[in-house]
Amino acid sequence: MAANRLDLYVPEPLGRPGDTPSFGDLHLSAPGEIRRPDTREKEANMRDLPYGLIRVLDDEGHAVGPWAPHIPIEVLHKGLRAMLLSRAVDERFFRAHRQGKTSFYMKSTGEEAIGVAQSLMLGKGDMCFPTYRMLAWLMARDYPLAAYANHIFSNEKDPLQGRQLPILFSAKDYGFYSLSGNLGSRYGHAVGWAMASAYKNDDKIAIAYVGDGTTAEGNFHEALTFASVYHAPCILCVTNNQWAISSFSGIAGANETTFAAKGIAYGLPSLRVDGNDFLAVWAATEWAAQRARANMGATLIELFTYRVEGHSTSDDPTKYRPADEASAWPLGDPVERLKQHLIALGEWDEGRHTALIESLAEEVKAAIKQGEAIGTLGKSKPPVSEMFEDVFAEPDWRIIEQRKQVMEG
Amino acid sequence: MALMNMIQALNSALDVKLDQDPDTLIFGEDVGYFGGVFRVTEGLQKKYGLKRCFDTPISEGGIIATAVGMGAYGLRPVVEIQFADYILPAFDQLISEAARLRYRSGGEFTAPITVRSPYGGGIFGGQTHSQSPEALFAHVTGLKTVIPSNPYDAKGLLLASIECDDPVIFLEPKRLYNGPFDGHPDQKLSTWANSGDPKAEVPEGHYTVPLGKAEVVRPGSDVTVLAYGTMVYVAKAGIEEAGVDAELIDLRSIVPLDIDTIEQSVAKTGRCVILHEASRYAGIGGELSALVQERCFWALKSPIERVTGWDTPYPHAFEWDYFPGPKRLAQALKRTMENS
Numbered sequence: 001m002a003a004n005r006l007d008l009y010v011p012e013p014l015g016r017p018g019d020t021p022s023f024g025d026l027h028l029s030a031p032g033e034i035r036r037p038d039t040r041e042k043e044a045n046m047r048d049l050p051y052g053l054i055r056v057l058d059d060e061g062h063a064v065g066p067w068a069p070h071i072p073i074e075v076l077h078k079g080l081r082a083m084l085l086s087r088a089v090d091e092r093f094f095r096a097h098r099q100g101k102t103s104f105y106m107k108s109t110g111e112e113a114i115g116v117a118q119s120l121m122l123g124k125g126d127m128c129f130p131t132y133r134m135l136a137w138l139m140a141r142d143y144p145l146a147a148y149a150n151h152i153f154s155n156e157k158d159p160l161q162g163r164q165l166p167i168l169f170s171a172k173d174y175g176f177y178s179l180s181g182n183l184g185s186r187y188g189h190a191v192g193w194a195m196a197s198a199y200k201n202d203d204k205i206a207i208a209y210v211g212d213g214t215t216a217e218g219n220f221h222e223a224l225t226f227a228s229v230y231h232a233p234c235i236l237c238v239t240n241n242q243w244a245i246s247s248f249s250g251i252a253g254a255n256e257t258t259f260a261a262k263g264i265a266y267g268l269p270s271l272r273v274d275g276n277d278f279l280a281v282w283a284a285t286e287w288a289a290q291r292a293r294a295n296m297g298a299t300l301i302e303l304f305t306y307r308v309e310g311h312s313t314s315d316d317p318t319k320y321r322p323a324d325e326a327s328a329w330p331l332g333d334p335v336e337r338l339k340q341h342l343i344a345l346g347e348w349d350e351g352r353h354t355a356l357i358e359s360l361a362e363e364v365k366a367a368i369k370q371g372e373a374i375g376t377l378g379k380s381k382p383p384v385s386e387m388f389e390d391v392f393a394e395p396d397w398r399i400i401e402q403r404k405q406v407m408e409g
Numbered sequence: 410m411a412l413m414n415m416i417q418a419l420n421s422a423l424d425v426k427l428d429q430d431p432d433t434l435i436f437g438e439d440v441g442y443f444g445g446v447f448r449v450t451e452g453l454q455k456k457y458g459l460k461r462c463f464d465t466p467i468s469e470g471g472i473i474a475t476a477v478g479m480g481a482y483g484l485r486p487v488v489e490i491q492f493a494d495y496i497l498p499a500f501d502q503l504i505s506e507a508a509r510l511r512y513r514s515g516g517e518f519t520a521p522i523t524v525r526s527p528y529g530g531g532i533f534g535g536q537t538h539s540q541s542p543e544a545l546f547a548h549v550t551g552l553k554t555v556i557p558s559n560p561y562d563a564k565g566l567l568l569a570s571i572e573c574d575d576p577v578i579f580l581e582p583k584r585l586y587n588g589p590f591d592g593h594p595d596q597k598l599s600t601w602a603n604s605g606d607p608k609a610e611v612p613e614g615h616y617t618v619p620l621g622k623a624e625v626v627r628p629g630s631d632v633t634v635l636a637y638g639t640m641v642y643v644a645k646a647g648i649e650e651a652g653v654d655a656e657l658i659d660l661r662s663i664v665p666l667d668i669d670t671i672e673q674s675v676a677k678t679g680r681c682v683i684l685h686e687a688s689r690y691a692g693i694g695g696e697l698s699a700l701v702q703e704r705c706f707w708a709l710k711s712p713i714e715r716v717t718g719w720d721t722p723y724p725h726a727f728e729w730d731y732f733p734g735p736k737r738l739a740q741a742l743k744r745t746m747e748n749s
Binding site: 160168191197222226229393 | 460465466468471475476478480482483484486498501502505506509510513514516517518519550551573574621664665669
C-alpha cells in the first residue's frame with residue numbers, strides 16, 4: 001500500500017469483554033487543583049476550565065480547594081439519604097422488572113450525586129429537564145414512592161394515566177419536566193423555558209441534561225446556540241457516563257476533546273466536574289446558578305461519571321465492556337465518597353449508615369407493596385377512556401367517535 | 410373595517426394580540442427589524458420592542474424547541490418558519506414534542522404555540538419554496554393544521570390559533586398574500602383591494618374565525634367540491650368553466666376537520682371532488698375521500714375524484730403542468746357528472 005493512501009479511523013474503547021478494564025490516561029486533576037473564577041468573570045478568561053476536572057473531596061474525604069462549598073450538615077445528611085434511597089428504589093424496581101411486574105426499567109447507579117446535589121442546590125421554582133437517569137432528583141425532593149411505583153407499574157393510579165413508558169416520567173410540582181425517549185429533544189425546551197423566565201422578569205432558572213452520546217445530536221448544538229445568543233438563564237449539563245448503550249464515549253468524540261470544551265465555541269462558560277463528588281457537583285451548580293440568576297446567561301457543565309449498570313433492562317453490559325469495569329472507575333462511588341466525608345466530619349458512622357440502608361429498604365418495600373396492591377403491569381390499568389384524554393385540550397370528533405367505539409367494545 | 414391584503418390582515422392579527430396579551434411574543438428568522446421576508450411582521454418590533462418580536466438563528470429545530478419550552482412556561486409564542494419547505498429540521502420538535510407534550514405529561518405541560526409558515530406554489534419558487542406539506546402534519550395527532558384562503562379568514566383564524574391551547578401549524582398560501590388567484594397565470598392579476606372580494610374587508614380589532622368550521626363558499630346542488638388555501642379560488646374558476654352547480658366548501662382547517670359540513674353537503678349533492686395542490690399519494694385528498702366514502706356511501710352517485718399536484722417533487726419549469734388548475738378541475742367535474 002502506498003504511504004499516502006487514506007485510511008478510515010473508527011475509535012474503539014480500551015477494554016472489551018475479557019480484557020482488563022482500562023480508562024487510559026484520564027488526566028484527572030487533583031482535588032482542589034482547579035481554580036474557581038469569580039462568578040462575574042468573563043467566559044473568555046476561563047477557557048482552561050473545560051480541560052480540567054473540578055474535584056473537592058480528596059482521598060480521605062476532606063473538602064479541599066477553592067470550590068469547597070458551604071453546605072449545612074443537615075443538607076449533607078439529606079443528600080446521603082436521597083442517594084441511598086435512589087439506589088434502593090432502583091434495586092427493587094429492577095427486580096420487579098425481572099419478576100414481570102413492569103415492561104421496562106433504567107437504573108441510575110453511580111450517578112446519584114448529580115441528581116441529588118443539583119436538586120437540593122436549586123430552588124423549588126426552578127425546572128429540571130432530565131434524562132431518564134435522574135430518579136435521584138425526585139428522591140431528593142421527597143417524591144412519594146408509592147405514586148412512583150404506580151407509574152412504574154402503569155396501574156390504575158399511574159400519575160401519567162398509563163400513557164408513558166416507565167421512567168419517562170413527569171412531575172411538574174417537583175420541578176421535573178416531562179421526559180421523552182427522543183434524545184436531547186428537551187434540551188432546547190430548557191433554553192426556551194429559561195428565556196421565558198427572563199422575558200417575565202422572574203427569577204427561576206432551568207437545568208437540563210443530555211448524555212455524552214447525545215452531544216452528537218443537532219438538538220444539543222441548537223440549544224447551545226440559543227442559550228448563548230439570548231443569554232438564557234439555564235445550566236446545560238452533559239452527563240458523561242462513558243457509555244451510550246454499547247457505544248463508548250469515543251464514538252461521541254471523547255477521544256478528541258472534552259464534552260465541556262464544546263461550550264467554548266459557543267462562548268459559554270464551561271466546567272468539567274467530577275460527577276461522583278457530591279460537593280464538587282454542588283459547587284459547580286451553585287456557581288452556574290449564581291451567574292444565571294445575575295443575568296449572565298448559561299453555563300455548560302460536563303459531569304464526569306460512570307454508568308455502573310447496563311443502559312436499561314434491555315441490555316447486558318457484559319456483552320460489550322469488561323464485566324468488572326465499574327470497579328476500576330478511578331473516581332469511586334458517589335455514595336461511599338459522601339459517606340466518607342460525613343465520617344471525616346464526625347457527622348456519620350458505619351452503624352448509622354447500615355441502619356439507614358436497612359430502613360430505606362423497608363420504606364421502598366412498603367411503597368412497592370402499596371403499588372402492587374393496586375396492581376402491576378397488566379393486572380391493573382387506568383380506565384381505557386384515559387387513552388383518549390389530553391390528545392388535544394378538547395377532543396375533536398375523531399377522538400369522541402373512537403373513544404365511543406372502544407368503550408362500547 | 411379596512412381593505413387589507415392577506416399580509417396586512419396577518420400583521421393586524423399579530424398587532425392585536427401583542428397589544429392585548431403580554432404573554433404573546435414573536436420570533437423567527439428575519440422577523441424582527443426587517444419584518445419577515447414576506448413582511449408579515451413589519452413594524453411589530455418597532456411598536457412593541459425587541460423582546461416581543463425578535464430575530465433567531467437559522468435553526469428551525471431550535472426555534473420550535475425554544476417555543477415549546479416557552480409554551481411550557483406559560484407564554485404563547487408565535488413563531489415563523491420562513492418557508493414551509495424549511496420546516497423539516499423541526500419535524501422531531503413538532504411531532505415528538507409539541508404534539509405529544511400534553512398527552513405524555515398527563516396534562517402537566519402543554520405547548521400552546523403557533524407556527525406560521527408561508528406555503529404552497531404558483532410563484533415560480535422551485536422545489537424548496539413551493540411545497541404543500543400539510544398532510545405530514547395532519548397525520549400527527551396532537552397538532553392542529555390551519556390554512557386560510559383570504560384576508561378576513563387569515564386574521565380571524567390566526568387569532569383563534571394563537572388563543573388555542575394546542576400547538577397549531579398555520580400555513581399561509583403565499584400565492585394569495587397579495588391577491589386572489591384563480592389558477593390562470595397568464596391572466597391579469599387583481600390585488601385584494603381591487604378584487605371587490607368581500608373577504609378583503611377586514612375589521613381592525615379583535616375577532617376570531619373558529620378552528621374546525623368550514624365555510625360554504627358557493628352553495629350548489631350537483632357536486633361538492635372540497636378545497637382549501639390557494640385552491641379555493643381555483644375551484645371557483647373551475648366550477649365556472651365546467652358550468653355545473655357545484656357546492657364549494659373551504660375547509661379552512663384540516664385538523665380539526667369540519668366533518669359535519671362535508672357530510673351534509675355530499676348527502677345533498679351525491680358527488681364529491683377534492684382539490685389540493687399537494688401531491689396526490691397519501692395526501693389529504695385520500696383521507697377526505699375515505700371519510701366521504703365511509704359516511705356518505707349510499708348517497709354517492711359517482712366515484713369520488715381527486716384533483717391534485719402530481720407525485721413528483723415540485724418542478725420549476727413545469728409549475729403550471731404540475732399545478733391543479735381550473736381546467737383539470739373542470740374536467741373532473743364533468744367526468745363526475747357524466748359518470749353518474
